[in-house]
Structure formats: C-alpha cells, structure tokens
Amino acid sequence: xxxxxxxxxxxxxxxxxxxVALVDIKEMEISLxxxxxxxxxxxxxxxxxxVSHYRNLYSTAALExxxxxxxxxxxxxxxxxxxxxxxxxxxxxxxxTPETHVAFTEEGVMQALGKLGYPAxxxxxxxxWGRLAALLKDEDFARAIVEDREYMHPSYQVYYLQEYVKRxxxxxxxxxxxxxxxxxxxxxxxxxxxxxxxxxxxAEPCKVTKEIDDISxxxxxxxxxxxxxxxxxxxxxxxxxxxxxxxxxxKNSVPATGIDIPGLAVDFLASxxxx
Amino acid sequence: MNCEECDAPLTIPGDAIQGxxxxxxxxxxxxxxxxxxxxxxxxxxxxxxxxxxxxx
Numbered sequence: 323x324x325x326x327x328x329x330x331x332x333x334x335x336x337x338x339x340x341x342v343a344l345v346d347i348k349e350m351e352i353s354l355x356x357x358x359x360x361x362x363x364x365x366x367x368x369x370x371x372x373v374s375h376y377r378n379l380y381s382t383a384a385l386e387x388x389x390x391x392x393x394x395x396x397x398x399x400x401x402x403x404x405x406x407x408x409x410x411x412x413x414x415x416x417x418x419t420p421e422t423h424v425a426f427t428e429e430g431v432m433q434a435l436g437k438l439g440y441p442a443x444x445x446x447x448x449x450x451w452g453r454l455a456a457l458l459k460d461e462d463f464a465r466a467i468v469e470d471r472e473y474m475h476p477s478y479q480v481y482y483l484q485e486y487v488k489r490x491x492x493x494x495x496x497x498x499x500x501x502x503x504x505x506x507x508x509x510x511x512x513x514x515x516x517x518x519x520x521x522x523x524x525a526e527p528c529k530v531t532k533e534i535d536d537i538s539x540x541x542x543x544x545x546x547x548x549x550x551x552x553x554x555x556x557x558x559x560x561x562x563x564x565x566x567x568x569x570x571x572x573k574n575s576v577p578a579t580g581i582d583i584p585g586l587a588v589d590f591l592a593s594x595x596x597x
Numbered sequence: 598m599n600c601e602e603c604d605a606p607l608t609i610p611g612d613a614i615q616g617x618x619x620x621x622x623x624x625x626x627x628x629x630x631x632x633x634x635x636x637x638x639x640x641x642x643x644x645x646x647x648x649x650x651x652x653x
C-alpha cells in the first residue's frame with residue numbers, strides 16, 4: 323500500500339528525474355530458483371517499504387538473492403526489526419543502550435525483573451508502534467502480563483525486558499541516510515509512557531547536535547542500515563539508543579523539521595544505482 | 598463513494614495513485630485506491646487492517 327511516505331518518495335523521484343516504479347508485493351510472486359526475481363522489478367536498486375515485517379524480510383531475501391541492491395538489506399532488516407538482535411548489535415558496536423534481558427518463561431522473567439527492578443519495560447521481540455509494549459509496575463502486574471502472553475503465539479513468549487530509563491517525557495527519533503543524520507525530532511508523549519506518534523506522540527524539531535549525529539550514525543552502522551530511523555533517549559548518563567527502525571516513517575517529521583527526507587533518500591538511492 | 602463505516606462522502610485526491618491509502622475525514626477509516634488501467638476508473642476498497650507484524 324502507498325502511504326504518505328511512499329507517495330512522497332515517488333514525487334521526489336519524479337521531481338529529480340529519477341525513474342521509479344512502485345511495486346505492490348501483494349500482487350506478485352518472486353522466483354527463488356529462477357534466473358531473475360520478477361519482470362515487474364526491473365530496477366537494480368530497490369527501496370523496501372513493506373509495512374509487514376515478514377513480507378519485508380522474505381521479499382528482501384528473495385530480491386537480494388536475485389541480484390538487486392535492497393535498502394535496507396536483509397541483514398539490516400533482521401538485526402533491526404528483532405529487538406533482541408538489535409540490542410546485541412548495538413552492544414557489539416559499543417553503543418550506549420538500556421540494560422536489557424531476554425527470558426522465555428515466567429521464572430526467567432521474574433529473575434530478570436529481580437535485576438532490573440520496577441518499573442521495567444516489556445516488549446515483544448518483533449513489534450512496532452508501541453503495540454503490546456507494557457510498563458511493568460510491580461510483580462503482580464508482571465505475572466498477570468506473562469500469564470496472558472503464555473496463551474498467545476509462541477513469539478510472544480520471547481520476553482524482551484528493559485530498564486525503564488528516567489528521561490524527560492519524550493524521546494528522540496533521528497533519520498540516518500547513508501552516513502549522515504539528516505533530521506531529528508522530539509517525540510513528546512501524550513499521556514502515555516510510549517512516545518510513538520502512532521500512539522498520539524507529538525513531533526517537534528530537534529537540533530542534530532554532534533552527539534546526536536555520532537550515536538545515530540554508529541547505531542545505523544551497527545545494523546548496516548542505509549536509511550533508518552534511530553530511537554534515542556536522554557538518560558541521566560547521556561544519550562542511549564534503544565531501537566533502530568528498518569522501514570522508518572517520516573510523515574510527521576518532514577513538516578516538523580522542514581527537512582526533505584524523501585528527497586534526500588531519493589538522492590542517496592540514485593547514487594547507489596550509479597556505483 | 599461513501600464511507601462504509603460512517604457513510605460520509607469520500608474524497609479521492611486528483612493525483613491519487615494505485616494502492617494509495619486515503620482516509621475518511623470523518624471517522625478515519627482507511628481505503629486503498631484501485632485504478633483500472635484500461636478505463637481509468639478509480640474505486641476505493643477498504644484497506645487491510647493493521648496486522649500483528651506491521652510497523653517500522
């Protein structure tokens with residue numbers, strides 16, 4: 323489906339004279355064993371914008387195997403969309419990130435919470451827009467949440483548990499294209515501990531300081547991201563990165579910052595095609 | 598065409614493209630633009646609802 327973001331990118335491409343084709347993955351199949359991927363995808367560089375995590379992952383895998391340059395790559399999709407793997411990638415790269423544990427049963431969860439204390443944050447390993455993220459305020463609440471999750475799909479029994487970072491009532495979303503942080507916004511929460519704009523969080527411009535640029539670019543590089551949204555929090559010890567977003571949205575950020583994120587993305591993608 | 602949820606009239610942008618998501622201004626229900634290439638006829642079908650694995 324074509325959201326504001328995809329239409330903005332298509333318009334930016336048209337304005338720059340860059341040839342672009344919008345391909346709906348729902349209406350096609352991709353050969354895994356044939357010589358090419360699909361005649362509908364003739365272009366060498368593919369910008370992956372599937373909003374479905376699984377369609378995104380598998381179509382990226384198939385397209386890369388067929389020789390396309392996909393932004394972002396399968397490795398980036400895998401290591402950013404899964405919060406467990408993302409945290410491991412950030413840790414490997416030496417990027418400050420909140421204390422995080424993974425557990426698989428109630429017993430393991432309670433052990434982790436014994437170390438994290440309350441409140442603590444529980445998120446599904448794969449999920450977005452704040453969906454099913456829970457702020458665990460005490461042991462009783464934690465046990466009730468875990469009991470619910472035990473009846474859900476097994477993927478929800480991967481308990482990604484993180485310290486609740488004391489911060490202003492906002493976080494920072496930055497946009498990294500190539501090796502540069504091109505824009506940043508504060509996302510101020512609207513009566514919810516989650517700051518996602520999908521949950522009513524408000525976007526306000528944030529200056530891209532050297533500190534913000536450094537951590538954002540390093541975080542993008544940690545997962546091999548070429549066009550990503552990086553989430554930061556202002557902890558008492560400085561900026562920490564808690565997430566990298568593989569298929570970042572920017573509908574609210576363009577008007578908030580005045581930065582032509584889709585145009586910059588198109589310029590970058592066109593440069594890949596010229597290499 | 599009217600919104601299937603609230604019956605408000607739906608507006609299709611003049612530059613709408615195939616697959617574009619448009620929302621009902623009254624109730625926010627989402628629709629996907631379908632363009633018949635042969636006739637140029639534009640219709641709207643209810644957009645897929647948010648799935649568990651959707652996001653950034």
